Amino acid sequence: MSDRGRALIAFFQSLYGMEAIALSTEGRHDAALDLETGAIYLLDPQYPDGEMILVTYAGGATHLVGWWKVTEALLLRHARAMAVIVGGTERREYEMIIEHFRHKVGTE
Numbered sequence: 001m002s003d004r005g006r007a008l009i010a011f012f013q014s015l016y017g018m019e020a021i022a023l024s025t026e027g028r029h030d031a032a033l034d035l036e037t038g039a040i041y042l043l044d045p046q047y048p049d050g051e052m053i054l055v056t057y058a059g060g061a062t063h064l065v066g067w068w069k070v071t072e073a074l075l076l077r078h079a080r081a082m083a084v085i086v087g088g089t090e091r092r093e094y095e096m097i098i099e100h101f102r103h104k105v106g107t108e
Contacts, residue, residue: 009042012071079091
């Protein structure tokens, strides 16, 4: 897992409705659990920089998804939730979380 890959998973873990979980035998928090859907997001060994994210669904099915599709969906959900919680607008919350994403992960 590269630094960028680790940063991407750590960022997912920090979003609304997500939780850090350990799937490795070393006990590292190397995956993100979606508390709303039960999906688990982790890096596929073939894509250590996170170009593709391995999604394991609650029923056990797996699917490789482009990192930006996963990121966009999670950022939008986070922005909507935060707008309700803090009483702001979704647009403003999205702008803030995308800036945080750029800072933490180093890309858009």
